[in-house]
Amino acid sequence: MTRPLPLADVRVLAVEQYGAGPFGSVHLADLGAEIVKIEDPGTGGDVGRHTPPYAEDGDSLFFEAFNRNKRSVVLDLTDPAGREVFEELVKVSDAVYSNLRGDVPAKMRIRYEDLKHLNPAIVCCSLSGYGMTGPRSAQPGYDYLLQGLAGWMSVTGEPDGPPTKSGLSMVDYTGGIVAALSMVTAVHAARRDGVGTDCDVSLYDTAIGMLTYLATWHLNRDFEPSRTHHSAHPSLVPFQNFATADSWVVIGCAKQKFWARLVTAIGSPAWAADDRFATPAGRYANSAECLGHLEKELLTRTTAEWLAVLEPAGVPCAPINTIPQALVEEHTAARGLVVTTEHPRFGSVHQVASPVRVGDPRSQHHRAPLLGEHTAAVLGELLGTSEADYQALASRGAFGTDRSAPWISR
Structure with a gap:
């Protein structure tokens, strides 16, 4: 008997857009949660649908990366009919999950205080730039800004270079994971306590x-x-990037035993016996001299030659891959980290899998939804909305100004 996915009994109304929010909920979707993505028909839906370079008519590969295994419902939440439908969905859902500016959940009336009369157990999870309180709550917040404001850029890059952001949107991504964890924790408590x-x-x-x-x-x-020079660890020596004869390698001696292995693997040159480098504290105090010796040594061979020596010796090390190289690493395939969906516009779409593992991973993935693809189906399944009722809601503006919203057979 096949067990259901871990979150198959969780339903989330996701008023989300772009990167941070959708990144958090895509992991929940991969784990089986029903993510009902509420999209604004007046803006063409999630802004990620229109993000270049690979975007066409409301579909984009950017959007595909964040929205697989979700369902899309178009609702105009500023319209009384759209709000009516939303509130009915709140009654049969576990959570309302949003990533909007900090002052917007109150304006949209999607906080717990606004919705608890509909469903006392509803969880309202807001992921914003600066939170719903504090002097910056009404400001828009983006990953790039936060990497500067929170000090990340001050410790990224070379000492004589400019402050530098991470090559990936790590504040967005970690924020999404934190929001997803917060929401799942709150749903657990709500099921226990009824509140x-x-x-x-x-x-x-x-x-x-x-x-x-x-x-x-x-x-x-x-x-x-x-x-720090060459992305060195602030206290562990050696633990940084090193140039080789043809490229770069990362070597990290987080423990004393790894230092012993390293100097043995490189042939234990005379300087390695220097008392100044014998202990972690000594190497930290004399880091310039220690690293200078290592840098000269590592320039004598290629990265592949060094890996062939260091890896068998048990020295923590890795090549500095390009992203294309990382995606074809043998270990990437072995861990099942690339999944495939089928899309009517883009064909077979390959993307990276969620790293969250709970039991056996999902065996099949569904492409990201087209805008409003599941509106009629979701309303029919969850609310019992008939075709006539659906058309009446459409004529009242629940789904935007296009009054010809099609009935989609379930």
Whole structure:
């Protein structure tokens, strides 16, 4: 007997757009949650549908990356008829999940206080730039801004170079995961207690929270974090990028035993016996000299030659791949990290899988939905809406100004 996916009994109304929110909910969708994506017909739906470079007529490969295994419903939440439908859906759902500016959930009346009369157990999860409280709550927040404001850029890049953002939108992505975790936790509590709540999650909180030990060092010992040469770890030596004869390699000696393995693997040159480099504290205090020796040594062979020596010796190391190289790594395939969906416009769409693993992973994935593709089906299945009722709602403007909304057979 095949077991259902772990979140198959969870239904989420997702008033989400672009990256951070959809990134959080796509993992829930992969785990079986029913993600009903509420899209604004007046704006062409989720802005991610129109994100270049690979975008055509309301579909984009950007959108595909964040919205597989979801359903799309178009609703004009500013219209009384659209709001009526939304409130009926709240009654049969576990959560309302949004990623909007911090002051918008109150304006849209999608907080717990606004919806609890419809469903006392509803969870209202808001992921915003700065949260629903505080002096920045009404400001728009984006990953790039947060990487600057939260100090991330000050520790990224070379010491003599400019502050640098991460090549990936890590505040958005981690914020999405934090929101998803918060929401699932709140749903668990609501099922236990019969009472829902708000989850006030923000990209700002996420970015500040991820400062971790750098913040602790500063708050307690006035440590001043800064950019390091070749992305070196702030305290572990050696733990950084090294140039080789043809490219780059990362070597990380997080423990003393790895240092011993490293110097043995490179042939234990005379400098390796220097008392200044014998302990982690010594290497930290004399990092310039220690790293100078290693840099010269590592330039003598190619990355492949070094990996052939270091990996069998048990030294933590890796090549610095390009993204195309990373996607064809043997381990990527072995872990099933590329999944495929079929799309009427783009054909077979390959994308990376969710790293969240609970039991056996989903065996089949469905493409991201077309705009409003499931409107009639969702209303019919969840609310018992008939074709006549559906057309009446359409004529009242529930689905936007296009009064010819088609009835989609279930």
